[in-house]
Structures are given as C-alpha cells and as structure tokens.
Amino acid sequence: MLELKKIDAGYGFLQVLWEVSLEVEEGEFVALVGPNGAGKSTTLRTVAGLIKPKAGKVIFDGDVINDLPAHIISRGGISYVSEDLNLFRDMSVRENLILGAYAVTDRETQLEILEFIFSLFPRLEQRQNQLAGTMSGGERKMCAIARGMMSNPKLMLVDEPSLGLQPSLVNDVFSALLRLRDQGVTILLVEQNVNATLEFTDRAYILEQGRIVMEGPSKEVKQNKHVQNAYLGI
Ligand SMILES: Nc1ncnc2c1ncn2[C@@H]1O[C@H](COP(=O)(O)OP(=O)(O)OP(=O)(O)O)[C@@H](O)[C@H]1O
C-alpha cells in the first residue's frame, strides 16, 4: 500500500533522511522507532506531503505521490496525526471531530463514523461539548487521533500518541489503535514506548541518524541484542 524508495529528505541544507526505504502492506500495523532526532517525524511528514524529498519516491496504492500537495494526499486516504495535534481550541470536541470528516460528504456516514469513534473513546463522548482547548493534554491527544480517524483513512500515520500520557491513557490509545487495525485500517506508528510497541505491531523498522538500520517482524526485532540494549534497557 505504501512504499518509500530511497528517500533523502531534510530541511534546507540539513539532510535528515538518507536513503530511507520502507514498506507497509495493506492491513499491516508497522512501527517506526528510533532515538530523538533520528528523523521519525520527518519520515511521516514526507509521506504526508509536508516535506518534498530531495531524492527517492513515495508510492501509495501504486501512484508516486511525493509531488502532490498535502491536502490532495490526505484526500487520497492518508491521515496524519502529528505530535502537535493542531486542534481548533475554540471549537468543541464534537466540532473538531466532524471537521476531521471533511472527506466524507454524507452526513449519515459522518455520524456513523462518529458513533464508532465514541465507542473507541468513551471519554470523548462524555466531553463532546467541551472546548478542545480546555481538555487535558491526554484528552486532546485522544481527540486528535479520533479526528484523524474521522476521514475514514486507508492509512494512518500516527506520531507518538503516548507521549505525555499516564499509563492508563496510553493503554486506551493503544487499544484504540488496535481496534482500528482490526477494522482494516493500515497504520504506520512512531512511538517512544518501544517495549509495548514491539508487542502489538506486526513489523518494525529501526531508524538511527536518518538511516534504517534494522527491520523485521516486531517479535524478532524485540529479541535483537542491539535493540534490547539501546531501547529496552535489558
Ligand atoms: N522544521 C525544521 N527545520 C529544521 N530542522 C528540523 C526541522 N524539523 C526537524 N528538524 C531536525 O531534523 C532532525 C530530525 O527531526 P525529527 O523531528 O524527524 O526527529 P524524530 O526522530 O521525530 O525525533 P523525536 O523522537 O525527538 O520526535 C532533528 O535534528 C531536528 O532538529
């Protein structure tokens, strides 16, 4: 479904990604992990069309998309939940969610998706009329993920959903992602919580200093000595 072929990308003269290649098959739940500053968010931004790669190709559903503007890419079925959330603070939770459904024009279908989202995140249903800006950090995070789901995406790019959340909310967020995967949504997840992430994803890529240094089934990656030393503190 998604393929990155030898992507070089960065900011101005700063090159961050070096020949990054990765693949996500339809229905797969894939993790991208690595240390701070490795280029994980840059990779997601490149797929979302917010950064144009200097070299290489991003291929989605058989089409090269790296020359397309971000809004066309998102309409094409790629939803990007960034670290900084981008919620409308002066609108209610419900309004934020409905705005996320821009690609779904049918009102009936919008409400069906909203029902489903509320079943994943009961807390959002309880607080649907609260202004997004007055929600706690954890609640805002859930709201952003939920909004990313509202467009009924084929592929979700999720950047560090557990960052700053207490453990019980981390579990809520992870189980929501798993239920989403069970609904057939393909997910590329960036996470600091490497231990948990390697438990429930199908495959993982390790990105260090802008290069993919390892890939494989998550269970196998978890057994790797380097991964255990560098990320799992074993
Ligand atoms: N807008 C920008 N302009 C210039 N440099 C940037 C910009 N965004 C990121 N960088 C740099 O690119 C490198 C990779 O950043 P990136 O955000 O992709 O890392 P990351 O792997 O997501 O790290 P973290 O785990 O801390 O989120 C870093 O050195 C960062 O300082």
Ligand SMILES: [Mg+2]
């Ligand atoms: Mg990041």
